[in-house]
Amino acid sequence: MFVFIIRYFGFLKFIPGLALLFDAQLKLWTLIVNPNLLDWIDDIEHEVLTWPGTTVTTHKYGGLQFNYNGKELGHIHSNGLLDMLLNRKIKQQLMQQDRRVQDHHSFKNSGWISVYMKHHDDKQLALALLERAYNLHADKALNN
Amino acid sequence: MINSIFSPKNNGFVFSNAFGMAAISISKLLMNDFNGTLIFSEFVIVPFLMGIISAWFWRNVNFGSRQLSAWSCYNTVFAIFLSALILKEGVICLVIVAPLLMCFIILGAFTGRRMFKKNNQTLNASIFVMLFGIFVFDSLSVHHYENKVADTIVINAPPAEVWKYVVAYKRIESPSKYWFFRIGMPSPVQSTADGYYQGAKRKCIFSNGYVFDEKIVTYEENKDLTFDITKQPRDPEIMGHIDILRGQFLLKDNHNGTTTLTGNSWYRLYVFPVWYYDIWAESVTRNVHLRVMEHIKQLAETK
Numbered sequence: 001m002f003v004f005i006i007r008y009f010g011f012l013k014f015i016p017g018l019a020l021l022f023d024a025q026l027k028l029w030t031l032i033v034n035p036n037l038l039d040w041i042d043d044i045e046h047e048v049l050t051w052p053g054t055t056v057t058t059h060k061y062g063g064l065q066f067n068y069n070g071k072e073l074g075h076i077h078s079n080g081l082l083d084m085l086l087n088r089k090i091k092q093q094l095m096q097q098d099r100r101v102q103d104h105h106s107f108k109n110s111g112w113i114s115v116y117m118k119h120h121d122d123k124q125l126a127l128a129l130l131e132r133a134y135n136l137h138a139d140k141a142l143n144n
Numbered sequence: 145m146i147n148s149i150f151s152p153k154n155n156g157f158v159f160s161n162a163f164g165m166a167a168i169s170i171s172k173l174l175m176n177d178f179n180g181t182l183i184f185s186e187f188v189i190v191p192f193l194m195g196i197i198s199a200w201f202w203r204n205v206n207f208g209s210r211q212l213s214a215w216s217c218y219n220t221v222f223a224i225f226l227s228a229l230i231l232k233e234g235v236i237c238l239v240i241v242a243p244l245l246m247c248f249i250i251l252g253a254f255t256g257r258r259m260f261k262k263n264n265q266t267l268n269a270s271i272f273v274m275l276f277g278i279f280v281f282d283s284l285s286v287h288h289y290e291n292k293v294a295d296t297i298v299i300n301a302p303p304a305e306v307w308k309y310v311v312a313y314k315r316i317e318s319p320s321k322y323w324f325f326r327i328g329m330p331s332p333v334q335s336t337a338d339g340y341y342q343g344a345k346r347k348c349i350f351s352n353g354y355v356f357d358e359k360i361v362t363y364e365e366n367k368d369l370t371f372d373i374t375k376q377p378r379d380p381e382i383m384g385h386i387d388i389l390r391g392q393f394l395l396k397d398n399h400n401g402t403t404t405l406t407g408n409s410w411y412r413l414y415v416f417p418v419w420y421y422d423i424w425a426e427s428v429t430r431n432v433h434l435r436v437m438e439h440i441k442q443l444a445e446t447k
Contacts, residue, residue: 020251020255021247021248021251023251024247024248024250024251024254025243025247027209027213027250027254028213028217028246028247028250030213031210031213031214031217035210035214036210038208038209038210038213039208039209039210041209042208042209042210057258058254058255058258
């Protein structure tokens with residue numbers, strides 16, 4: 001359903017506030033079908049915020065965005081979809097290592113990845129991925 | 145005792161709903177053209193602000209997203225209950241409005257939680273002023289929206305046979321398939337006419353006894369029947385928020401023993417935003433068309 005809406009109605013995301021409303025609807029849906037997921041997203045938020053230099057904001061197209069020094073590490077939509085920008089090399093590696101790591105739902109030929117969190121184990125994967133992105137950004141910041 | 149009644153949790157429910165009811169009353173006073181119209185702000189800005197207000201009362205309560213979402217849902221149920229009690233809204237209207245209210249109250253509650261975590265008073269005040277400004281501007285604006293819905297079916301009978309059942313038809317006995325009709329929304333069951341000529345009066349009778357008085361304004365036998373609605377019921381259910389202005393049946397001879405029957409309806413909506421309510425209005429109007437047109441098809445093809 002999510003993929004269908006993004007594919008055929010994705011252009012509507014440019015209407016101010018509509019993507020946020022869609023995310024609120026996802027939250028409502030998640031509350032009905034998989035309420036634990038909302039707790040896992042909270043757990044991830046709490047964990048990421050313990051890492052130095054991180055902040056959390058609302059993603060422009062709905063969801064929770066994790067930042068390091070103002071740069072996006074990734075974001076989680078309220079249906080548990082984690083989107084992250086890494087690079088193509090790491091993306092290939094991760095996709096070979098773990099089948100839960102997929103091409104981004106919209107940007108196929110890019111360094112973006114998507115992970116659909118459905119089970120408790122997926123929370124650990126999401127945290128591991130965010131930590132990897134955090135370390136990449138932190139190393140880059142150190143080198144600069 | 146008092147502290148348990150006015151706990152942060154309860155205050156979040158009570159004060160956000162009190163604000164909602166007050167805001168709707170104010171909008172009625174501000175609106176120049178108030179005739180039962182419910183505006184965009186009442187379904188978007190007000191629930192959004194209700195969510196923010198509840199989040200302010202809940203800002204020191206230690207809970208997660210799951211509970212905030214659930215409490216926002218309870219808040220919506222509370223708001224819907226008050227709408228039924230104070231605003232005298234009907235069940236079907238409330239079924240239609242519930243998803244919209246729920247999403248905006250949840251959105252407001254999560255936005256509020258972020259706002260009050262940041263604790264930037266300038267930003268918070270700016271958001272309130274901006275939303276209040278939109279609310280006042282919307283209340284003072286003119287609201288007028290009309291639309292037309294058209295539906296077509298092919299009937300295996302010539303136009304002369306179909307025409308017999310277009311002007312008036314006997315009672316529809318078959319059960320309705322449309323879920324809204326099944327849960328109690330009135331559906332068309334019969335049409336009567338006091339004559340077959342331009343200017344004749346026609347009546348469309350609905351399942352709950354509602355009668356739409358109509359006047360035939362175009363009468364071209366076997367081709368075009370157009371009628372204006374001269375009087376229609378207004379009640380707390382959906383009929384109070386939409387006016388059907390005109391109806392039309394167009395018959396086209398396909399020259400192979402079949403007829404293409406087109407049903408057109410023009411209506412005016414009294415609820416906004418139209419991007420939400422027009423979806424429902426189109427769906428209801430379409431199903432009114434189809435119920436009548438399927439009946440005409442059945443009658444014409446049985447002969």
